[in-house]
Amino acid sequence: MTENQHHILIVDDDEQIRRLLRRCFEGEGYRVSEAQDQDGVDEVLSSGVDLITLDLNLGRTDGLSIARAVRQGSDVPIIMITGKGEMIDRVVGLEIGADDYIAKPFYLREVLARVRSVLRRAPHSxxxxxxxxxxxxxxxxxxxxxxxxxxxxxxxxxxxxxxxxxxxxxxxxxxxxxxxxxxxxxxxxxxxxxxxxxxxxxxxxxxxxxxxxxxxxxxxxxxxxxxxxxxxxxxxxxxx
CATH class of the missing domain: 1.10.10.10 (Winged helix-like DNA-binding domain superfamily/Winged helix DNA-binding domain)
Structure with missing residues (x-):
């Protein structure tokens, strides 16, 4: 397997952001799924995911709650991609188990670099x-x-x-x-x-x-x- 064939879950309530990230990841050969809230996350996680990109500011719930729920039953890597740039959000996100944090607006090359880096060091065997x-x-x-x-x-x-x-x-x-x-x-x-x-x-x-x-x-x-x-x-x- 090349590193490109991992399964990535995009969690964001912004359809344009999801479309942008999907196009970016699929262009690199990754398998991609999308979710807007906890229900969607649970459904996709049951089929196996290698990495999650997660927005903190979702409509029906907040990303921190989803991250906590994911961490209760999984050690799948999480990269928070969010418009919330305050230091406290970043600290809380990392403390509850996020592996990396990228603030919007972002460069797609940086997102890809972070994804590759997190996947390489992910403790999954x-x-x-x-x-x-x-x-x-x-x-x-x-x-x-x-x-x-x-x-x-x-x-x-x-x-x-x-x-x-x-x-x-x-x-x-x-x-x-x-x-x-x-x-x-x-x-x-x-x-x-x-x-x-x-x-x-x-x-x-x-x-x-x-x-x-x-x-x-x-x-x-x-x-x-x-x-x-x-x-x-x-x-x-x-x-x-």
Whole structure:
């Protein structure tokens, strides 16, 4: 996955602002949803969101209330984009869990830069997403990945020996199947895990992981190298 394919929720009661931001984000390849109030936010959040841009001054409710409600059940990053420029609004917003703050009027390039920065440092990792899933397993091309027991079983129903780092990496790729992940994105997504990834360790882990899941690790079919971009996990079938 490129960083562009994240899902962004725009929360603003101004239709022109929503249209402007949607056009900007979609132009960069992001998936975009919109909401005007708490009801709309709840509906979109249930389908999964990677980042929220949130206006403080909404018609039916205020953005601070929405931010508080979101923070009660989610750590999705929030960037407040608002016409309220007073310092107290910024302080309160950050104190209740907003990740960044941009005052109107704004430059779209600055908004994009802030979005990219917040997404890069967001503490979401594939293991945490899977733990919140309703399923305890992922099945792909005959393999069975058991999240709770941290075990991998092959198409022959035999357990495959796999290290903790290889397991975390496979979970990440399962959650981002058919998307290209750069080394930087992989390292960001794996932050906070038991091992500390770097460029060399990522390449080494991928090489070892291929030996676990590929028929021919020298000509990988499941875990492909995308030249100049990164890696992509491309199973024929995948259920979670």
């Amino acid at each position: 594939a293991p945490s997403k899977i733990e919140s899933s309703n399923s305890n397993h992922a099945k792909f091309d005959g393999f069975d990945l058991d999240f709770a027991r941290r075990k991998l079983t092959g198409p022959d129903d035999l357990a495959i020996e796999i290290t903790s780092g290889e397991f975390d990496l496979l979970v990440l790729f399962v959650n981002h199947a058919h998307r290209v992940l750069s080394r930087d994105q992989i390292m960001d997504l794996l932050k906070g895990n038991e091992w500390s990834p770097n460029d060399r360790s990522i390449d080494n882990q991928i090489a070892r992981l291929r030996k676990r899941i590929e028929i021919d690790s020298g000509s990988p079919r499941l875990l492909k190298t995308i030249r100049g971009a990164g890696y992509s996990f491309t199973p024929d079938t995948l259920t979670i």
